[in-house]
Amino acid sequence: MTEPTSAPYPQEALLPAPEQSPPAASGRPRPRAAKGAREAAESLPVARVVVDTPLPHLDRPFDYLVPDSLDAQAVPGCRVRVRFGGQLADGFLLERAAVSEHTGRLAFLERVVSPEPVLTPEIAGLARSVADRYAGTMSDVLRLAVPPRHARVEAEARTPARVPGEETAQAADGDPWSAYPAGPSFLAALADGRSPRAVWTALPGIGADGPVWPRAIAAAVRATLAGGRGAVVVVPDGKDVALVAEALAGTPHVAITADLGPAERYRRWLKALRGEIKVVVGNRPAAFAPVADLGLAVIWDDGDDLHSDRHAPYPHAREVLGLRAQRADAAMLTGGHTCTAEAALLVATGWAAPLTPDREVVRARAPRVRPTGDDAELARDEAARAARLPSLAWRALRHGLDHGPVLVQVPRRGYLPALACQHCRAPARCSGLPPVALDPAVRAAAQVAALPGGPSPAVRARVASGGGSGAASRAAGEGGAPGPVCSGPLALRGGHAMPYCRWCGRIAGDWRCPHCGSARVRAVIVGARRTAEELGRAFPSVAVRTSGRDGVLTHVGPAPALVVATPGAEPVPEGGYAAVVLLDGWALLGRPDLRAGEEALRRWTNAAALARPGAELVVLADARVPVVQALLRWDPVTFAERELDDRAELGFPPAVRMAALTGPAAAVREMVADARVPGGAQVLGPVPVEGGLERAMIRVPRHRGAALAAALKAASGARSARKAADVVRVNVDPLDLV
Structure with a gap:
């Protein structure tokens, strides 16, 4: 099905990246190696490797020769070590080829870290699409998609793979989808191997076994397994993972959370990679779980900011799953008790259908x-x-x-996270040195002193005097002039604690209002x-x-x-x-x-x-x-539709695509001037932000989003190629626009 150009996941985002290997061609026969030199493999001697480097201008595969000694181990998807820029670097082997288009001399692979093919073709293609959508590099996405290796876990014996259909032996208790007019047809489509896409507004309420929504997700997963395909379920945090895992009891699955530890996470991730398990439940990184033959991608509570990654290129799990579902022709279920403007856009563009309950049922359960x-x-x-x-x-x-x-x-x-003057209501601010000027020992003592019960006299004297480290004298100007002050907000940790600064940790036992001189404070936020x-x-x-x-x-x-x-x-x-x-x-x-x-x-x-x-x-x-x-x-859908209309009228996401450029003022202005943004783009700013930096926003219509990302990627590559000193952070479709 061809999607309209205004669809959230346009078809051009799914096209393979153009060949980026160095130009020219070489089909000459392999020369005879000198005595003692390494020889290339007889079959498919060229390995295309994506090298782990954050530099945007090097975001392309590089060709290496596979030594004959590593021929059996160098399989597509394995981890390798290569010589890159005069140093050893990690990388993933994408594919083996017969010839290279590079005319110069090719270096050999240094070694194969592990013959385990941890990067599947599906995840490699998804990583490329996510990098292109967010103007990032593929190596950055692969750091989020593939967990670090644990050799001991890889050496463990494999468990026998389950035969197809074995997972469907357990049936869900009750029918949590009967309250939705389109619910039974949605499950039937999953069981038939079709790929419906739905935005699900879940009913409130607690059943005999806890919340109802995890059982509804479990029923959709079991229907997908009945159709012979796998499923990935992404929820915000570990508490939600436990609820879904409990609802999936009796259905073979793995739950991947951050508190498992690196070894156990890798062990469960390998189960999915090796086809031993067809269902993965987890938080944000589970969107890249290597489930073979994906049939259903589920994201619950997509408005939670935990779904947005804080590492470059800052992808959102909803967008990752949307790209993956479209690439794999899989079903997708975007659910929550409320509806986001992004989910409303999926329905408005026809990419997904609404899945809502009857109003009578809502009135009975709300x-x-x-x-x-x-x-x-x-x-x-x-x-x-x-x-x-x-x-x-x-x-x-x-x-x-x-x-x-x-x-x-x-x-x-917390207790009282914000204070003000009791008399004039002015915000209570720290009058000490900024955090960078304080001795680390003083900061540590201040953190201890801020605990309930108050500081000891010795600690209080040390903090007030600057710790005797000369920090106060270094921060002061010539002739004893006062230096910079912290000006952080004061807070209380308990009823018997003294006010402390939330930025530098300094105890403010001697605080007085600079406006009226009062020493008493009151709570602003409880x-x-x-x-x-x-x-x-x-x-x-x-x-x-x-x-x-x-x-x-x-x-x-x-x-x-x-x-x-x-x-x-x-x-x-x-x-x-x-x-x-x-x-x-x-x-x-x-x-x-x-x-x-x-x-x-x-x-x-x-x-x-x-x-x-x-x-x-x-x-x-x-x-x-x-x-x-x-x-x-209890009508979140109408609110989301109105919110989407208002944002379309004002030119805010998700009705448009926006990118934030944050960095030193000169670097941001230079990048804005150099970027060949598409026609119709609007540049907002730059404006100052925290930390002495500036931020500029670039806004384009939705159908020009891919062109904007490509332009910013090219501008970042040009800056890294000329070794620009200052870094400009590029964040496409940021959650925070203020």
Whole structure:
């Protein structure tokens, strides 16, 4: 099927890269080697190798000769060591050829690191497509796609491969897709070996075995296995991996997470590579899992920023799976309790079809949402708009605790992560030296001193004096003039701790407001631990449990309890939460971010999906805000469609393609001037960003996205070829545009 030019994954992205080997041709017979010299292999003596180098102008395969001694080991996909630029470098052997187009002398492969063909042709082609889409290099993508080698794991005996169809012996309990009008036909298409693509808006609710969405994914995977093909499931974090793995109990699969350790991760990855397992579940790196004969690619909660890689070329798992599904002619399921603008674009362009439940089923399973800012509640409680825990929230908590656990979602972690002057409300800032000027020993002592309980007098004196290392005198100007100050935000780690700087760790026990001279501070933002402390005093007979960065709970029992959690760390309750309170809605909606509304709705619906059907859900936000209205109606699809329309009108992603160029000011301006961007491109900036750098944004229509990526790749290659001193980071379709 030919996709329209405006489709999210245009057909030109799937074309093979042009041959980039050095020009000229050589079909001469192999010369006779001198005595003692290495001889090339008799058959297919030329090895095309992608060398592990980050330089964009060297992003192409290079030809090497295969020594006769390595003929049997040098198989396509294996790891090799080659002489490159006068040094030994790692690489992957892409293919063997009879002749080379290079007219000069070819170097020999130094050695084969392992004869295991870890780079399959499918993953190699996918890596090339991802690199081209994100204006990166193939070697950078391969670092994300292929895990580091463990020789001991490779030497382990292989387990017998399962016969086709053996995995289908286990059947799913119940039918989680019956609530969706198109659900049965979607499963039937997977079982028939077809490749449907769907954007799935999952129902909320907790079943007898926990959340329903993992069982729905497991049913889709089993249908794919019944059709004789494999599946890859990508979820945001390890907690979600455990839920899907539990739902797949009885179906052969491997779960790959970061906490397994390098050896165990590689062992499970090899099982998929060797065809012993046809189902892989994991977080972001699992998008490149070498599952043979891929039939289904699943991504859950694609709006979670954990799906976006923080390493170059910064690919998003949704885009990687989309490219892979189109290359392999596989099905794709993009699911979540909410819908992102990118997922709405997949439906709008016809690349995927919507998979939504009936409204009657939604009303029966969704919680009863009540905002504190509606007119009826303001008439009853005039302080509801300003209070952090208005009477409506207190009533919901008290009533919910009579029937089971209740959830309180707090958007900020920590105790008091931001402080201000008690008198004039000016933000409390650090007046010490910047982090680079502090002695490392002083910074370490400051971190210890900031712990609850307060610093010891000795540590306090050392921090105040600069540690006696001369850091203060070096930072000061001539004649004792004051040097630069840190100006970082002050915070509190506990009720008995002293204020400390979140940037440099300095204890600010002697802080005074530079505007009014007051030494007293007040909280600007209240974190999860302080909220738990306040609720513990308000409900002294109820157990209070916290879940967040310091420790994530996975499950809670049916007994009454107050569960205070940050977004994404909500534990799964047995039987569902009896009530849910979403605190500090302003903190999510007021963020200076293009995706603030979309992210707030995603976090809210994920928490609300853990509630019992009809349970009371209180959100501390104004009912007139469109995001709150979408939560009230439980209609994330309409919100996503409107969000996509607004972004198309304003020229924001995903309606357009954008690229961010970040680096020193002169380097960014030089690269913008040198890049041959396609016609119709708009250059925004450069503008200053943190760290003394500048950033420029380049915006083009969606159908010119591939041309923009190619132009930026060429400009980066030109800079690296002339050995430009400053590095400019290129990020195509960044999540953060502010």
